[in-house]
Amino acid sequence: MRPVVARIARLCDDIGPLLAADGQDTVAAVRAGLSEPLRLAVVGRVKAGKSTLVNALVKRRIAPTAVGECTRTVTWYRYGAPERAEVELRDGSRRDLPWRGGRLPDSLGVPAEQVARVVVYLQAAALRDQTVIDTPGLATLTSANEAATRAEVFGAGAAPDDAEQVSRYAAGQAEALLFVFREAERKDEIEFLTQFRAATGEIGASAVNAVGVLSQSDQFTGTDPFEVADGRAAQLAAARAADVSAVVAASGLLAQAARTGRLGEGEARLLAGIADVPESLLRLRRTRPLPGTDPAELDRLFGLLGVHGVHQGRHRSARGAHELVQWLESVSGVAKVEDLVRRSLLSRAHALKAMRALRVLTDAANRTGLDTGAALGLIEQARLDPALHPVRELRALRHLVAEAPVSPLRAELERVSADTTDQVRVGLPASATPDDVATAARRCAAAAQEQAAFAPMPAEAEAGRVLARSYQLIAQRARP
Template sequence: MTHPVPARVARLCEQVSPLLDDAGREAAAAVRAGLAEPLRLAVVGRVKAGKSTLVNALVGRRIAPTAAGECTRVVTWYRYGAPERAELHLRDGTRQELPLVDGRLPESLGVPDADVARIVVHLQAGALREHTVIDTPGLATLTAANEAATREAVLGAGDPAAGSSDAGQADAVLFVFREAERQDEVEFLRQFRAATGELAASAVNAVGVLSQADLFDGAGMDPFDAAEGQAARLAAARVADVSAVVAVSGLLAETARTGRIREQDARVLAAAADVPEQRLRLRHRMPLPDGVDQAALERLYPVLGNYGVHRGRERAGAGAHRLVGWLESVSGMARVEELLRRSLLSRAHALKAMRALTVLTRSAQRAGAEAALALIEEARLDPALHPVRELRALRLLVAEAPASPLRAALEQVSADTTDTARLGLPHEATPDEIAGAARQRAAAAQSQSAFALMPAEVEAGRVLARSYQLIARRARP
């Protein structure tokens, strides 16, 4: 563990653990163990929002069940690991193998779902090297226990509004909106901000997707164009809750990435290329023209949806490879992954540190351990944990002064890349060039902070100046 952020948090865990009660020591040990793991990304949304389909697209496997069943009522973790397998982590602390069926989670768990804390699936999927995906039961479900499982996994136990939550197990959230936001979604996002402690006034650790973009009613527009417009409106309305919202079709992405399209399917679609779209929509009332395999075409509708079938016909003539490439492109999944990389994965160490500080602080407060609280405060001021302060300042700025000229600089410097990238300099820049540029920008940020009118801009300028000073120090110790 050579990165300074997790190394400093690990040292803090070792320092405070002896000062905590049994529950606090257990929490500190869990925090310490989690520092070496990939970012934990919870996928959250209402029932039927398309969460599990999106998870399958993220993982590149048709592993998550999309129809209602016992598995969809339990929180499921998808982690990188071999051999590929699934396990039930029961509430009594024991574990039990859950055999996969044709590479997918089974419909039945074999035990009451109330006895299951979570399902853990180990897969050799490249995407899971960077982040562990936590698939959650839907919000606003008719089964209170299902929604409670989601809230416990993401928000933790206790009352987030009262500051008594354990901060949950997720480092970040991918929130899935289906259409316009609902009141329960707004409330959940508010509680997530409260539960995450260090981010109580920001949206650093939450991004949004508007799912099922292929089903949007565009009133004559392309459904994806209509969905993009709605995503932009959601992002503007929830600027304090999610850093961005992008439109995506989880179904098209899942189909493209999980090998569901074969050459035979492409030929079936191509044969229907000249059939008017309205005739396809009326296919149950009148037979399709000769040469179109109606039964085979019908089997493609659940795989591609109306949009994929009707718009994919003209690409299918070039073969399955061309069709799959179009599905991948139009689905919007690449934009989702870019959003995850830019907003979450590039800052994974700082996000995990924020959650760790929240867990340790609340454990120390419950135990009345003043000495532990003093050590935590000392760690907050350590230059090694300055990235935590950067992210907090950034999202405060986005929430209070989104048009501030400091925003772009703070976004760039808070990305967990190289110092040359943070400064926008060529990779081959010399230490003297790096130090000189950093000092100039530190002075400019201090000046902007001095003349700022809004508290968020004052803090952003101070934090940015300190960031540049630390870069200059690293370049020329």
């Protein structure tokens, strides 16, 4: 167990007896979550392409994309065997769901108001390091559906005097956020990001625990819609620097087509057969059917790939489905999404869990403490423990990105706060000896202290101080 996680586990053991029964339930849930993968919530507006992107990430066409009961509930995708699905009811009970062809059913078999969440267990490699939480969406068809998203992500919606709901929501909150933008940000999206920043306390949604995806990049106009989308993603990232670390352009639709086994040689032959058809005639296919093609099959192909996927994919299908799938995988940008999640979120998963745990435990102490002062004192002791210094690194990074996003200290703090080796943290190769690491760490600490002393902004000064302490701890680990 990592030191940062072990310290939080010890805090849970110490603080539990100081809380009332519902607070102890919260502590137990926090402790159990320490050994689980990072909880990543996928959030965005209705029809933003959240479920399509989830399908691409888990490489299964399992998340429903058409409006139905399952799209109006929160769904957790966990790693597990045997593969199965179950519905968790608000009374705490669970029911198995029909599992036909590896797809969720259209109906859950119980009234929606009784459903807390759907849990799906898959043997998908992507779920070994993260639990993906697919949410109903913002500006959804009913206020209850949107409330489910807000409650699952940051506990909004529970009545202040409903201790059971507060406890359950606190235990189920996401630790990181993948925000799916469709085109341009809307008012409800801005409000949600602001609420997430407030709900996650001293970290906030920032370079620490939130990233963005422009998910329907294939639908932008222009000769190369992805080039246009890349520019728009950069604009969104700059505009929302306080809320997300970066925004990448991708197409969930093309990624889903590439990764879920829905494209075979038949589809490749159909695409290759229309390679020479002018785009103008393809657009008129419903009023002027193309000779030698099945209109229904062509419509299905457009449904799978979209306009851009068909228009460009037909020129990459002559050699069969393999060539087509490779092109779709490359152009979809899904690898950029995975890389962003890995670099920005999974690389600091343990510290994110610790930060969230401190917030939830503090709330529990204030709400249910039998000896609130003693409980808060234990939390403060934990915060000062060197084992939890990674939490201070994340806090410093959050402030630095918000106040001085182009600071030269940003890349250094991102490197030091990532879950990597001490050799990498001090800029040395893997072959570096402990003496080499200690010497380099002391040199870096001195440089960071100097930067802190002459920093033009408070956030940079704090980043310098935190970095100096980080390097001092690295030197101590190298030569105890």
